Amino acid sequence: AQTVTQSQPEMSVQEAETVTLSCTYDTSENNYYLFWYKQPPSRQMILVIRQEAYKQQNATENRFSVNFQKAAKSFSLKISDSQLGDTAMYFCAFMKHGVKGAAGGTSYGKLTFGQGTILTVHP
Amino acid sequence: DAGITQSPRHKVTETGTPVTLRCHQTENHRYMYWYRQDPGHGLRLIHYSYGVKDTDKGEVSDGYSVSRSKTEDFLLTLESATSSQTSVYFCAISDSAWSGRYYEQYFGPGTRLTVT
Numbered sequence: 660a661q662t663v664t665q666s667q668p669e670m671s672v673q674e675a676e677t678v679t680l681s682c683t684y685d686t687s688e689n690n691y692y693l694f695w696y697k698q699p700p701s702r703q704m705i706l707v708i709r710q711e712a713y714k715q716q717n718a719t720e721n722r723f724s725v726n727f728q729k730a731a732k733s734f735s736l737k738i739s740d741s742q743l744g745d746t747a748m749y750f751c752a753f754m755k756h757g758v759k760g761a762a763g764g765t766s767y768g769k770l771t772f773g774q775g776t777i778l779t780v781h782p
Numbered sequence: 783d784a785g786i787t788q789s790p791r792h793k794v795t796e797t798g799t800p801v802t803l804r805c806h807q808t809e810n811h812r813y814m815y816w817y818r819q820d821p822g823h824g825l826r827l828i829h830y831s832y833g834v835k836d837t838d839k840g841e842v843s844d845g846y847s848v849s850r851s852k853t854e855d856f857l858l859t860l861e862s863a864t865s866s867q868t869s870v871y872f873c874a875i876s877d878s879a880w881s882g883r884y885y886e887q888y889f890g891p892g893t894r895l896t897v898t
Contacts, residue, residue, distance in 0.1 A: 692885050750824055771827075774824045
């Protein structure tokens with residue numbers, strides 16, 4: 660079974676500054692996906708960024724980037740130029756890579772989440 | 783936005799009563815999931831479905847059952863609600879592995895359930 664750990668229950672940052680959220684995971688799988696989801700006060704789950712484990716290059720999406728260290732099983736999220744709208748709960752999540760065509764081999768896209776980090780951006 | 787709705791959005795019920803939550807999708811996606819969200823635990827998978835009438839247990843399935851009689855609907859039932867099932871419940875959908883994009887999971891707006 661996979662586990663995902665977010666060791667920072669709460670973080671805060673000033674507007675326009677940079678903040679990094681930490682995530683570690685444990686798995687025996689070699690092929691998998693890692694995700695960061697954002698949950699604002701509206702409660703809607705929003706995908707922020709995705710990383711495929713077989714890719715060495717770190718994923719980036721505008722102001723959001725990750726530092727993926729496969730050997731260390733670490734997957735941190737960096738938010739640059741923080742904005743008030745970034746205030747939210749952030750979840751790190753793990754998904755086994757599905758095996759297309761293999762009988763009984765697919766992961767069916769099941770996600771394992773960390774406990775979450777509440778990020779507050781101050782003006 | 784993906785077409786996922788959940789009903790009801792809020793519910794208060796008494797211990798011992800049966801409760802059914804509904805997830806409805808208009809995306810014709812094959813996979814559907816039920817998660818619960820609790821403080822300190824993030825989201826945890828309750829049950830999932832990989833096709834009509836094909837369901838399986840997740841991490842925290844005790845006390846819950848599911849049914850999927852058609853592609854668009856996935857029902858979660860608490861046969862006899864307990865206070866420990868007070869939570870926020872999220873439905874999610876994703877396309878099948880054959881699509882090559884099953885990793886894109888879309889979430890519904892959530893249902894807040896309180897068991898008194």
